[in-house]
């Protein structure tokens with residue numbers, strides 16, 4: 001039998017947790033031939049809920065679910081982990097920006113960064129979903145440094161990427177499979193830059209660039225960008241809860257592609273520690289277009305894309321916001337006695 005992968009989901013008693021565990025357990029993320037040892041972490045007050053989730057997973061009778069355990073301490077959670085989905089964190093409510101969560105959530109990621117360093121495999125791959133996701137990933141990577149390389153930490157902008165694909169498909173009357181290579185640059189926040197300059201759309205059997213397929217530059221530089229930037233807030237307004245089904249699906253897409261590689265000729269958006277590409281300050285966890293090699297499971301930032309002045313302005317704004325968040329988070333971590 002193929003050795004099981006040990007996969008941790010934090011915040012497993014929460015909304016996203018409930019949608020994500022089935023996809024990891026049923027082979028959607030790691031394949032139908034890959035057994036998974038699922039570890040579910042939440043706070044001790046959620047013990048009974050976690051137990052309920054474990055019982056339901058058992059009742060699913062899944063051939064790929066080798067084992068499932070519920071835990072409420074970091075040592076049991078992080079020991080020997082191959083992949084970590086860091087979801088557990090407070091969600092925003094109506095009227096808040098994601099960075100308003102920084103003071104409450106950043107301490108979780110300081111503590112979990114240290115726990116990853118102490119207990120997880122040095123090869124562990126981490127996706128941070130809890131908001132503000134980019135900055136939380138920056139903090140987790142910082143506190144795991146020396147044990148786990150920064151390149152193994154990422155934050156989720158795949159939901160924004162999927163939102164951009166869906167908006168382009170809706171606008172052009174095509175389906176998701178016809179649209180590719182949108183890019184989300186920067187922060188998972190309302191300053192992100194959803195960019196379709198390199199996207200293509202297949203319509204009536206022929207592929208064209210997104211600008212030709214849409215034929216409405218004002219839309220692409222206005223309503224399209226605003227819709228993607230503000231989608232999370234609109235979902236909260238409607239549901240009175242933040243996105244969960246779509247967030248869980250996006251996290252699974254992100255880790256699926258990290259594990260299996262991206263398709264030839266396609267890139268995906270992933271927030272990763274900057275290596276200085278496109279002038280983005282080193283170490284900032286910034287969403288870039290990436291390709292992933294299936295054999296090495298290493299991501300590479302797509303190089304050589306050109307920016308016009310419009311794009312340069314958008315990228316500068318999201319970079320500035322991330323630098324400010326980073327500085328606030330570092331201060332909050334210094335103040336936090338963890």
Ligand SMILES: NC(=O)c1ccc[n+]([C@@H]2O[C@H](COP(=O)([O-])OP(=O)(O)OC[C@H]3O[C@@H](n4cnc5c(N)ncnc54)[C@H](O)[C@@H]3O)[C@@H](O)[C@H]2O)c1
Pocket residue numbers: 010011012013014015016017041042043046087088089090091092108128129130131132133156157159160188242243244247
């Ligand atoms: N990056 C994205 O695209 C994206 C998308 C949607 C939601 N989010 C974020 O994901 C996070 C979770 O959202 P949700 O809707 O599932 O929230 P939720 O409140 O339903 O669940 C969060 C869970 O995390 C748990 N938790 C809190 N502190 C913890 C800790 N230290 N260790 C382990 N578990 C802990 C809580 O007890 C709760 O069960 C929020 O921060 C939300 O803003 C991000």
Ligand SMILES: O=C(O)C[C@H](O)C(=O)O
Pocket residue numbers: 091092098131159231232233235242243247
């Ligand atoms: O918007 C939120 O606060 C939740 C999530 O980040 C989203 O984009 O849906």
